[in-house]
Amino acid sequence: MSIGLDELTSGCTAEIVSLEQNGSIAGRLAALGFVPGRQVSMVQNFGHGPLIVAVINTRVALGRREATSIRIRR
Amino acid sequence: MSDCCDTSATTTLAEVRSLAASNTARLHIALAGQPNVGKSTVFNLLTGLNQHVGNWPGKTIDQKIGVHQHGDVTIDVVDLPGTYSLTANSPEELIAREYLLTQRPEVIIAIVDASILERSLYLVAELVQLGLPLIVGLNMLDVARQTGISINAETLARSLGVPVIDLVAAKNIGVAELIDAAVVMAHHAAVPPHGPKLKPDLDAVLSEVETLVASALPETYPLAWAAEKLLEGDPVIAQIVRREMMPDGWSSLDAILRAHSAANISIASARYDWIAHAIRSAVMRRPSTSITWTARLDHITTHPVWGLGVLATILAGLFGLTYTVGSPIQAWLGANVIGGLSNLANLILATAPTWLRGLIIDGAIGGAGTVLTFVPILLIFFAGMALLEDVGYMARAAYLMDSVMRRMGLHGKSFLPLFLGFGCNVPAVMGTRVIESEKPRLLSILIAPLVPCTARLTVVAFLTPVFFGASAPLVAFALVALNLIVLAVVGAIANRTIFKSGQSAFIMELPQYHWPKVRSIALIVWRRTIGFIKHAGTAILIMSLIIWALSYFPNGQVETSWLGSLGRGLSPIGGLLGLNWKLMIALLASFVAKENSIAILGVLFSAAGNHTQLAATLATSITPIAALSFLVVSMLFIPCASTVATIRHETRSWKWTLFTVGLLAGVSFGVGIAVYQIARILV
Numbered sequence: 170m171s172i173g174l175d176e177l178t179s180g181c182t183a184e185i186v187s188l189e190q191n192g193s194i195a196g197r198l199a200a201l202g203f204v205p206g207r208q209v210s211m212v213q214n215f216g217h218g219p220l221i222v223a224v225i226n227t228r229v230a231l232g233r234r235e236a237t238s239i240r241i242r243r
Numbered sequence: 244m245s246d247c248c249d250t251s252a253t254t255t256l257a258e259v260r261s262l263a264a265s266n267t268a269r270l271h272i273a274l275a276g277q278p279n280v281g282k283s284t285v286f287n288l289l290t291g292l293n294q295h296v297g298n299w300p301g302k303t304i305d306q307k308i309g310v311h312q313h314g315d316v317t318i319d320v321v322d323l324p325g326t327y328s329l330t331a332n333s334p335e336e337l338i339a340r341e342y343l344l345t346q347r348p349e350v351i352i353a354i355v356d357a358s359i360l361e362r363s364l365y366l367v368a369e370l371v372q373l374g375l376p377l378i379v380g381l382n383m384l385d386v387a388r389q390t391g392i393s394i395n396a397e398t399l400a401r402s403l404g405v406p407v408i409d410l411v412a413a414k415n416i417g418v419a420e421l422i423d424a425a426v427v428m429a430h431h432a433a434v435p436p437h438g439p440k441l442k443p444d445l446d447a448v449l450s451e452v453e454t455l456v457a458s459a460l461p462e463t464y465p466l467a468w469a470a471e472k473l474l475e476g477d478p479v480i481a482q483i484v485r486r487e488m489m490p491d492g493w494s495s496l497d498a499i500l501r502a503h504s505a506a507n508i509s510i511a512s513a514r515y516d517w518i519a520h521a522i523r524s525a526v527m528r529r530p531s532t533s534i535t536w537t538a539r540l541d542h543i544t545t546h547p548v549w550g551l552g553v554l555a556t557i558l559a560g561l562f563g564l565t566y567t568v569g570s571p572i573q574a575w576l577g578a579n580v581i582g583g584l585s586n587l588a589n590l591i592l593a594t595a596p597t598w599l600r601g602l603i604i605d606g607a608i609g610g611a612g613t614v615l616t617f618v619p620i621l622l623i624f625f626a627g628m629a630l631l632e633d634v635g636y637m638a639r640a641a642y643l644m645d646s647v648m649r650r651m652g653l654h655g656k657s658f659l660p661l662f663l664g665f666g667c668n669v670p671a672v673m674g675t676r677v678i679e680s681e682k683p684r685l686l687s688i689l690i691a692p693l694v695p696c697t698a699r700l701t702v703v704a705f706l707t708p709v710f711f712g713a714s715a716p717l718v719a720f721a722l723v724a725l726n727l728i729v730l731a732v733v734g735a736i737a738n739r740t741i742f743k744s745g746q747s748a749f750i751m752e753l754p755q756y757h758w759p760k761v762r763s764i765a766l767i768v769w770r771r772t773i774g775f776i777k778h779a780g781t782a783i784l785i786m787s788l789i790i791w792a793l794s795y796f797p798n799g800q801v802e803t804s805w806l807g808s809l810g811r812g813l814s815p816i817g818g819l820l821g822l823n824w825k826l827m828i829a830l831l832a833s834f835v836a837k838e839n840s841i842a843i844l845g846v847l848f849s850a851a852g853n854h855t856q857l858a859a860t861l862a863t864s865i866t867p868i869a870a871l872s873f874l875v876v877s878m879l880f881i882p883c884a885s886t887v888a889t890i891r892h893e894t895r896s897w898k899w900t901l902f903t904v905g906l907l908a909g910v911s912f913g914v915g916i917a918v919y920q921i922a923r924i925l926v
Contacts (some may be wrong), residue, residue, distance in 0.1 A: 218547075
């Protein structure tokens with residue numbers, strides 16, 4: 170059972186299962202370290218607007234649509 | 244300015260290359276790296292003031308080339324744009340890889356950030372496949388140490404198969420060793436061993452692709468690399484091979500690529516696996532419980548309430564500095580330097596013909612000379628922007644403003660360039676390149692001129708005290724607010740009507756905060772300021788002289804001059820706006836450069852170069868309501884000639900440029916008429 174990264178609450182960590190987006194957006198996300206098997210932790214997520222996640226020690230701001238396309242497992 | 248309008252860089256690069264060919268003691272090195280890894284710091288340390296900033300051919304991205312003297316070896320250093328990977332996701336990535344493949348530097352120096360080693364080695368995982376000698380500069384070791392990471396460079400070098408040099412570029416540690424190693428590398432010309440291996444099933448597909456495209460690739464493209472890029476969905480290489488291939492060859496390739504459309508994720512994973520393997524024995528991580536400075540600061544700066552407070556404080560600080568430091572210096576320069584020059588010219592030219600005296604004193608000194616007095620104000624803006632960018636704050640501002648920007652069909656990244664517009668609209672329009680998608684980018688360009696630039700703010704700062712006394716700051720604030728409201732309304736309407744657009748992707752790294760690097764900031768400020776001075780000495784000077792000539796000839800009287808006739812011709816619109824012909828002319832003259840309207844008012848009211856006298860004359864001859872109307876229209880009016888030229892350059896479309904100009908002319912007259920007519924009823 171996977172959920173979107175946008176559903177992860179601040180302070181929680183999860184594992185990436187897959188990327189739903191195709192093409193260049195997925196490519197850009199993957200280059201930043203959003204690849205299956207990788208741990209991500211939510212730094213800031215207010216349930217609306219862009220969110221901030223930490224992946225391989227880097228903070229990345231994502232729009233909600235991009236976050237939804239990253240499927241995770243808690 | 245110079246780093247945006249200068250197109251001579253291509254020739255300079257060609258010259259550099261031909262020199263390199265004729266001189267054996269000359270080397271050619273390219274600096275590569277992801278954004279925010281300190282690549283530019285290394286470049287600045289190596290080249291100092293021996294650098295030239297122009298544009299990449301046909302692009303609007305900075306091309307930085309410089310010369311470093313290493314003993315008797317002269318080294319040409321090229322600072323490639325910062326990129327996360329080498330797939331054609333952005334113009335920067337395309338430029339970086341095209342440069343490496345076609346120009347084939349003797350050595351690539353890849354700068355990586357030791358504190359985020361895994362992520363920054365991603366680019367190295369791609370660079371090792373290009374078949375070019377490579378060295379890794381392991382930068383920000385001090386930051387890494389503070390967060391409990393220690394890296395054994397020798398072990399890392401062994402597992403990567405390329406030399407690794409320790410660096411703390413911000414403190415100029417290790418840069419000499421890095422360049423030594425590069426020179427040694429250039430003599431050996433050792434190519435790194437093969438990089439990441441794909442999973443067996445994908446590897447088989449890769450071989451298939453290689454066989455299909457082997458004869459369709461440009462000579463400079465390594466086969467395995469290009470095939471992998473095709474599997475990653477690279478649109479540019481696909482286009483190249485499609486042109487070269489037989490139709491049936493292309494259709495079988497296309498079928499393979501379609502069947503493996505998610506291969507880019509697997510390939511990225513393979514690169515990260517390769518990196519994980521390479522760093523396993525080289526990196527020691529001491530468990531660190533202390534919260535980093537970045538985390539602590541972000542707690543405030545990205546907070547929805549405190550963060551906006553911080554942003555507002557920074558903006559207010561910049562404006563405060565402009566008004567308390569920049570404006571007085573500007574006024575002093577105007578009164579003493581420009582005034583003194585006018586007096587001097589008067590003495591020297593005492594026996595010269597009247598028209599020549601007018602041309603020099605009113606045209607050149609009063610026009611272009613006055614523009615130069617804006618340098619202190621621009622300095623404050625340039626320095627402020629460079630500082631915020633350098634310490635890593637800009638990305639936070641973009642994150643905070645994303646929700647607001649989204650309502651106008653833009654996203655957080657639009658905030659940065661629009662914010663630059665407060666300094667000058669030219670870098671604002673150019674800065675829109677950070678937005679990848681076409682529609683939000685065009686929309687940002689459309690509304691960028693509505694951000695009141697320093698030049699317009701100076702007109703406001705000069706005119707508001709003349710007419711509104713103690714309420715001047717309030718009126719100035721209202722004028723800026725009006726511009727931003729109009730910007731939001733125009734943006735929202737254009738987004739729903741012209742663009743009917745969806746939203747674009749928002750993916751942005753929030754880099755770690757760093758202490759400001761004074762040297763880097765000083766270099767940027769110096770470059771931009773010199774660029775502005777050159778601009779003032781050329782384009783603005785010529786236009787000042789032309790406008791002066793229009794206001795003087797045919798018979799030496801401004802009232803009956805050519806410009807006077809044009810201003811009178813526009814009197815029907817002027818009447819609705821409450822502007823007499825002199826004010827209409829000053830408004831038209833602001834097309835040349837926004838700050839020109841003061842210079843032209845000086846010419847028209849016979850007080851050129853003397854601000855005190857001009858203020859007194861204006862106060863007695865124009866009503867405050869007319870002045871308000873003039874200020875409103877000036878603030879919203881069509882952008883200056885430099886900005887229009889930049890819009891044309893960035894959009895590559897005259898149609899779009901003229902549309903922008905027409906729209907802004909309409910909006911400014913419409914709002915101006917509304918403000919004037921309402922003010923007349925109220926007062």
